[in-house]
Amino acid sequence: MKPASFSYHKPGSVSAALALLAQFGEEGKIIAGGQSLVPSMNFRLARPETLIDINHIAEIQGVSDQGDHLEIGAVTRHATFHHPVSPCPLGRMLTKVVANIAHYPIRQRGTFGGSLSHADPASEWCLVAVTMGAEMEIHGPAGARRVPAAQFFRGTFTTAVGRDELLARIRLPKLPEGWGTGFYEFSRRKGDFALAMALAALKVEGGTIRAARLGLGAVGAHPQRLEALEAELTGQPATPQTFAAIGARAQTMVTPSGDIHGSAEYRRELAATVIARALTRAAEDAA
Amino acid sequence: MSWIGRTLPRLEDPALLRGLGRYFADLARGAQAVKFVRSPMAAGVITGIDLPDPEDIRGHIFLARDLEAGGVRPVQAVLDRPDYRRVPHPALAGARVVFTGQAVAMVVAETEALAEDLAEQVFVDIEPEDPVISIGDALAEDARPVHPETPGNVMVEGAMRTPGVDQAFTDAACVVELNLRSQRQTAMPMEGRGGVADYDAASGRVTLYASVQMPHMLRTGLADALAIDEGLLRVVAPDVGGGFGSKMALFPEYVALVWACFRLKRKLAWIEDRRENFLAGSHSRDQIFSVKGAFSAEGRLLAIDGDLRSNVGAYSCYPVTCGVEPLMAFAELPGPYDFAHYGVRSRGITSNTAMMAPYRGVARPMLTLTMEQLMDRAGAKLGIDPVEMRRRNLVTKFPHTSPTGLVFDEASYLEAMEAAVKIADYPAFRARQAEARAGGRYLGIGLAVFSERTGYGTPAFAARKMAIVPGYESVDCEMGPSGQVTLRIGASPHGQGLKTALAQLVADRIGIAPDQIRVIAGDTDATPYGWGSFASRSMVIAGGASQFAADKVADKLRRIAGQLMEVPPETITLGDGLAMAAGTNRSLPIGDLARAIHSQSHRFPEMEPGIRTQGFYDPPGTFSNAAHICEVEVDTQTGGVRIDRFLVVEDAGLLINPMIVDGQIAGGVAQGIANALYEELIYDEYGTLLTSSLADYLPPTCAEIPPIEIHHMETLSPETVTGAKGVGEGGTIGAPAAVVSAIMDALAPFGVEINTIPATPDRIRAALREAKGPAR
Structure with a gap:
């Protein structure tokens, strides 16, 4: 439970961090909050020779309201979202979600960008990014590029961020007023990795769904936005029957693998349940 | 006023809650770190162990053959039953490995990180054998015996059948059939296993500070395994972060640790991590x-x-x-x-x-x-x-x-x-x-x-035919010249609040306040031989022994008071720190009685000086x-x-x-x-x-x-x-x-x-x- 020896660097800017990445190549590893990396180093599952600590880079801290979207610096702590960072539906939704991320001390250290870069299938922020259509600002030797969330996640623990690149900022499009949001996750204990989770946003008028966003996480290699089901929801009455039917539809669209915490069959059932419940919460929120 | 039945705040807590408790790892300063190389396989024959070149070893690596050459014997748990199969448990696996996580080599280095580095350079070659994991595996008709000594893989069996069983089932109006299964669990103490072994050059003794529930038993078992005089060892259980039974056993790591301490004449610390505790600590309920x-x-x-x-x-x-x-x-x-x-x-x-x-x-x-x-x-x-x-x-x-x-x-x-x-x-x-x-x-x-x-x-343990039969408890009780009591117990509390409970019990018997009673436990140099704390025994057994010992102290106090106040001892009652003579308004502070029998013992020619008693209880x-x-x-x-x-x-x-x-x-x-x-x-x-x-x-x-x-x-x-x-x-x-x-x-x-x-x-x-x- 003691890491293998490593060297440590603390750059003060994104460009300095990129220079270090270029210098150390395969042996350099970015560390942000360290809530996943440090345990795996202690288990010696990860053995970076060089750690590049980006916690002190001012330009990638904090959240700013850019009118139609929120811009989130990569090393913004989860705890920043304990209270709404913006009075809009998106700000309130992030506060609902953050309470499900691990435990209070972990939320003080862990970062938004670290969570996306690590790309754990059960990461709540990854589900938010995919469902809300986030855009990632990735910096590298050739400058900055923007990657939509749909192309960012490549698989379990795999993203579009190259070895010599750094995720600097995330842009989350706001939801217009009048939308309701709902999040539901199921885990064995409070704070554990979810066995399944869903995020829904609904625009409901006169009991009818006019527009929908729906994402499913922790079932499969990375979270997925269920656009086909969003289309199916549109025009339907916002009723428990609709939500149960959509959950049942989702069940046929996922192929989870089983593990010691739940069989594949169990997780498929659970996908239906969390989707129906997230939709129910979103409809309640919209009402 | 009785102390028994009162919700007295625990005497142990002020230190523990302020972070002033001392656990064995707190005593590791200056020690070299010990790590164990563990088997990555559940079953197999060890065909070779590759070590780094000697000039590259910054520390020490010990294998089973080193311990054998040093005279170390396997630990043997014994039941005197015909259905029991005895299997020797070596400190380090030499010929075969029988579970994933079994210790195969011990490394010693300056720090834990360096010890882990060194451990990574030890490669164990194992010719795998069919692993026998579940109860179903072990009882299968063609199951491979886990040990040569255990054909059929049954290590112990109890059985009885009263003559009326079959008739009762014939007569039954209703038969319920259950097939219940409990999956394997572990006790998960907050503090893992481990110990600090410290060599004293002056005496040639080793003191082992360890996270254990049975320090006296551990010392006996270690002395047997190491083939040394028990007097060369002192075992101390300082504050222990939870045991729940899992820290009763003599784990082979302790044998290797103490052996290496005698060998290197250096202070050594083995502090297991959570993964080791999962792999090689004890399991249960399968x-x-x-x-x-x-x-x-x-x-x-x-x-x-x-x-x-x-x-x-x-x-x-x-x-x-x-x-x-x-x-x-x-x-x-x-x-x-x-x-x-x-x-x-x-x-x-x-x-x-x-x-x-x-x-x-x-x-x-x-x-x-x-x-x-x-x-x-x-x-x-x-x-x-x-x-x-x-x-x-x-x-x-x-x-x-x-x-x-x-x-x-x-x-x-x-x-x-x-x-x-x-x-x-x-x-x-x-x-x-x-x-x-x-x-x-x-x-x-x-x-x-x-x-x-x-x-x-x-009697309960003897009924199982255990070669080592625990059960009794002994207590030494001493009142010093100040009137304060020191209770030395063979039980070894580790978080239960036993010191407080015993102080309340003894306080009532002697007539002094619980904060005047100090309970010493968990040190083989400072306590009488006893079995430690497990099996919901300490309040019953150490409590009973403490009560016997305290009653003898009270008797002596009555005799001293009787002589000083010139009344028959049986008319003396003890309470609130006073010895009171019934039917009179005369009393003496208990502290004065204690001072008298220590400092003026010549005035009590009928009595031995001081106040020291013993209590035993075997319920x-x-x-x-x-x-x-x-x-x-x-x-x-x-x-x-x-x-x-x-x-x-x-x-x-x-x-x-x-x-x-x-x-x-x-x-x-x-x-x-x-x-x-x-x-x-x-x-x-x-x-x-x-x-x-x-x-x-x-x-x-x-x-x-x-x-x-x-x-x-x-x-x-x-x-x-x-x-x-x-x-x-x-x-x-x-x-x-x-x-x-x-x-x-x-x-x-x-x-x-x-x-x-x-x-x-x-x-x-x-x-x-x-x-x-x-x-x-």
Whole structure:
């Protein structure tokens, strides 16, 4: 439970961090909050020779309201979202979600960008990014590029961020007023990795769904936005029957693998349940 | 004014709560770090060990051959029974490995990180053998013997069959058949195993500071394994961060650590990490109980016919042996129920998995689950309410002799259950349940009634034919010239608050305040030989011994006071720090009496100087009892279970400190809930442990454990000298049965049976899918 020896660097800017990445190549590893990396180093599952600590880079801290979207610096702590960072539906939704991320001390250290870069299938922020259509600002030797969330996640623990690149900022499009949001996750204990989770946003008028966003996480290699089901929801009455039917539809669209915490069959059932419940919460929120 | 029965804040807590406790790792400053290289395979023959070039070794690497050359002998746990198979347990594996995580080499380096670096450079070549992991693997007809000494893989077996069993089943109106399984669990102490071994050049002695529950026993076992004089060793258990039975065993790592300390004449520290604790600490509760119960039409239990299997892992734990689970299951399965015919066979089965050792409750959580499920399921078949089933079967006349010959002392099985049922208010619950069901929500209530055998003395352990028979306890009590008392005990408390409870007990006998009594424990140089703290024994046995020793102190104080006040000693009463002469207004401070017998001893020619006494106690054993009631809500879509209420009516005899008793019960219930719903060690078919971190092995947290509602009864038994019974394990014993009963009650509309614990969401959903009841 003691890491293998490593060297440590603390750059003060994104460009300095990129220079270090270029210098150390395969042996350099970015560390942000360290809530996943440090345990795996202690288990010696990860053995970076060089750690590049980006916690002190001012330009990638904090959240700013850019009118139609929120811009989130990569090393913004989860705890920043304990209270709404913006009075809009998106700000309130992030506060609902953050309470499900691990435990209070972990939320003080862990970062938004670290969570996306690590790309754990059960990461709540990854589900938010995919469902809300986030855009990632990735910096590298050739400058900055923007990657939509749909192309960012490549698989379990795999993203579009190259070895010599750094995720600097995330842009989350706001939801217009009048939308309701709902999040539901199921885990064995409070704070554990979810066995399944869903995020829904609904625009409901006169009991009818006019527009929908729906994402499913922790079932499969990375979270997925269920656009086909969003289309199916549109025009339907916002009723428990609709939500149960959509959950049942989702069940046929996922192929989870089983593990010691739940069989594949169990997780498929659970996908239906969390989707129906997230939709129910979103409809309640919209009402 | 009596100190007994008062919720006195624990004398231990000011230090512990302010971070001033001293655990063994706090004593490691200046020590070199020890790490063990562990087998990556469950079973195989060691064909070679590759070491770095000697000039590259910054430290030391020791192998089995080094220890053998040093005269180290394998640890041998012994039962004197014909059905017991003796297997030597080497400190380091030399020829073969028999479980994943078994220590193969020991490395010593300047720091822990360097020791881990060095350990990574040791490569063990193993020719694999077929791993034997599960009970099914081990008992298969063509199963490979785990050890040459264990053909058939049965290490110990208890069996009996009364002549009437078969007839009872023929006559039965109803037969219930159970096939219950408890998955493997570990005790999960907050502090792992480990020790600091310190060599003293002046005396040539080694002091081992270690996280253990039985320091005297550990010293004896170490001296035997190392073939050295016991006097060369001192074992100290400083503050210990939880044991729950898992720190009773003499683990082979301690043998290697102390040997290396003598060899290198250096201070060494082995501080295990959580992964090591999972892999190579002790496991428990890997049990399958196949039991049939025969009932009359009126719901009377007539007979039990059972086959109990406990997976005891690769070795037999020293000193209590691998008999601890199977033989307890065999002897205590009948629980608090009155029936005559008993045909049970109980086997301890060896496998290529980590060693089983006692864990709070040992076999009783599973045997209580079994008996309570028999009652519930027979009641359901016969149309008799579960509470009424128990009314018709509980023991109510004492002393009661069980079918296995255990003698039950005075207890309150029926009364505790009736009290719990009344407090729980079943009619109100049933109304809530009906209303919830109408709305598609599933509430359930479950009941568990059980006995907790505590204060096992030597007769109880001797009945298992243990070569090392623990059970008695000894106490030295000394009053110094200031009138303060030092109590040196062989028991070894590690978080239970025993020092406070003993101080309260002794304070009443001597007439001084508890804060005038210092209890010294856990140091073989400073305490009389004793067996440590385990098996809900310390309050009963060390308490009894303390009471005897304190009474002798009180006698002497009366004699001194009688002489000084010129009255007969028997007219003296002791209290509030004073010796008072009855019928007079004369008194003397107890401190003055103590000063006189130390500093003016020439004035007491009839007496020995000073005040030093001893007490011994070796009880027959006694039974606490309790009723647990649990209310749950089951989410039929996710399979999740939420506990809405947990109620305990406990009867542990005389309460010395109710707060401490409540703490024991609450902590025990939490571990029982863990057993029922959360914790599970999982090996794959190759014997790789899949749950070796706290991300995969799930002890419940405060968020999962409801407030525990505790009520007390106090049945005083003549079988314990203080009137106090043990209460260390009851919470753990009853909770799984109550939780499972509640889940099945909640899911009764679906006809779901829960046959495996933990009842995880996955298992509950699978049971719902398979159930014959209406679809969700």
